[in-house]
Amino acid sequence: MKTLKTMKRSFASDNNAGVHPKILDAIIKANNGDCIAYGEDPYTKEAEKKFKEVFGENAEAFFTPTGTGTNVIGLSAMLKPYEAVVSAETAHIYADECGALERVAGNKILPLKTTDGKLTPEMVAPLLKEGHGEHAVIPKVISITQPTELGTVYTVSEVKTLAEFAKKNNMLVHMDGARIANAAAHLGVPLRAFTSDAGVDVLSFGGTKNGMMEGEAVVFFDNTLSKNFKFIRKQSGQLISKMRFVSAQFLAYFENDLWLRNAKHANEMAQLLASEAKKIKGIEIVYPVEANAVFVKLPKEKIKALQEKSFFYMWSEDSGIARWMTHFATTEEDVFEFIPNVRKVLEG
Ligand SMILES: Cc1ncc(COP(=O)(O)O)c(C=O)c1O
Incomplete structure (x- = not known):
């Protein structure tokens, strides 16, 4: 194969x-x-x-x-x-x-x-x-x-x-x-x-x-x-x-x-993602980040362009809220590659 x-x-x-x-x-x-x-x-x-x-x-x-x-x-x-x-x-x-x-x-x-x-x-x-x-x-x-x-x-x-x-x-x-x-x-x-x-x-x-x-x-x-x-x-x-x-x-x-190490890592990556995302103008973190999900409110007109850079699902189309998730294999590099793309689309 x-x-x-x-x-x-x-x-x-x-x-x-x-x-x-x-x-x-x-x-x-x-x-x-x-x-x-x-x-x-x-x-x-x-x-x-x-x-x-x-x-x-x-x-x-x-x-x-x-x-x-x-x-x-x-x-x-x-x-x-x-x-x-x-x-x-x-x-x-x-x-x-x-x-x-x-x-x-x-x-x-x-x-x-x-x-x-x-x-x-x-x-x-x-x-x-x-x-x-x-x-x-x-x-x-x-x-x-x-x-x-x-x-x-x-x-x-x-x-x-x-x-x-x-x-x-x-x-x-x-x-x-x-x-x-x-x-x-x-x-x-x-x-x-x-x-x-x-x-x-x-x-x-x-x-x-x-x-x-x-x-x-x-x-x-x-x-x-x-x-x-x-x-x-x-x-x-x-x-x-x-x-x-x-x-x-x-x-x-x-x-x-292994279960705990995987989960701790995923949670840490969510914290990193949230703290970097918070620095971007136009992004609001809508729920406390306690596990491996980061809920972000995005300007609606920018969502499509963002999804084209890196695909993610919308949690609520109406309110412009997306759910970004991390997992055991997410790396810091993934975060630092994603965030500048988000910044580029949002801050121009
Ligand atoms: C909280 C929660 N419970 C249950 C499930 C169901 O899992 P499955 O997709 O394997 O049926 C999911 C799936 O994403 C979930 O997020």
């Missing part, structure tokens, strides 16, 4: 990144003969143990191929047909999963407006008082994204406060951790401090956006919810046949804290 031309590294998305060499190496090493399929292999057993080490003995991890599928099946396990999920209106499950939860599980999502992507008990509380009895769905799960889709990070105490509120109101907490490593890198605490130890019930653990080729996990901290989960995973098309190759990636991901 010949190597095909790909795009230049850009700030469009961490999904556009390649695979970390240590992850690719782990895949090659796992390619050693036959293994029982569907997770009954030694790599998967070892990786499941690793999740217990990281999140505590109660943690049960089920590996999955996509982030959307992970959210859908994790939430399915938490809900009865007449129960609903409360999320921020910017949440990936609400805004960017093509109605997958509604289609696959049949549960409704109740979106709430936020200023920074984060939910608080005060925002959720009014939904519990609506009093339509059996005529309305029951808000059962609070789903938070960590870091949020706006690049902000819930503190440990913010997660705990939400979880306490949920318990008091007979609700459960789901965390979409598609970029959970970036949140841990920002907070400087172990992964379990803001998940299992903070009262989260089910976690969507992401690896793909932080250097893995493909691999996510539904992690249960409440074992009553994981009963029969294997059936939900299979029925929803999320059971991977050659699972050893995802499990081997997780083993490499946790070895020598």
Whole structure:
């Protein structure tokens, strides 16, 4: 096979990144003969143990191929047909999963407006008082994204406060951790401090956006919810046949804290990008830069020219807000090549 031309590294998305060499190496090493399929292999057993080490003995991890599928099946396990999920209106499950939860599980999502992507008990509380009895769905799960889709990070105490509120109101907490490593890198605490130890019930653990080729996990901290989960995973098309190759990636991901090193680097590159962008006339940074996303408000008439220099997606066409993302392979040189181009277009 010949190597095909790909795009230049850009700030469009961490999904556009390649695979970390240590992850690719782990895949090659796992390619050693036959293994029982569907997770009954030694790599998967070892990786499941690793999740217990990281999140505590109660943690049960089920590996999955996509982030959307992970959210859908994790939430399915938490809900009865007449129960609903409360999320921020910017949440990936609400805004960017093509109605997958509604289609696959049949549960409704109740979106709430936020200023920074984060939910608080005060925002959720009014939904519990609506009093339509059996005529309305029951808000059962609070789903938070960590870091949020706006690049902000819930503190440990913010997660705990939400979880306490949920318990008091007979609700459960789901965390979409598609970029959970970036949140841990920002907070400087172990992964379990803001998940299992903070009262989260089910976690969507992401690896793909932080250097893995493909691999996510539904992690249960409440074992009553994981009963029969294997059936939900299979029925929803999320059971991977050659699972050893995802499990081997997780083993490499946790070895020598590769996950954390990748995420710290991505976050540092976002800080650099933001601090350089701030110096350019006409750019406003619209949300606190806490993980690996930088949201910038740009003069609308300049956007096309900027995208021609280096492609990026618009978060909101109407308000001229773009999302620039960094990842494990972003370099300082990438930033220092991009910024002068932006300056040239904006300052003339
Ligand atoms: C916060 C968040 N959750 C979930 C997903 C879904 O991941 P996938 O594209 O693998 O379905 C994404 C994807 O970008 C995401 O940003």
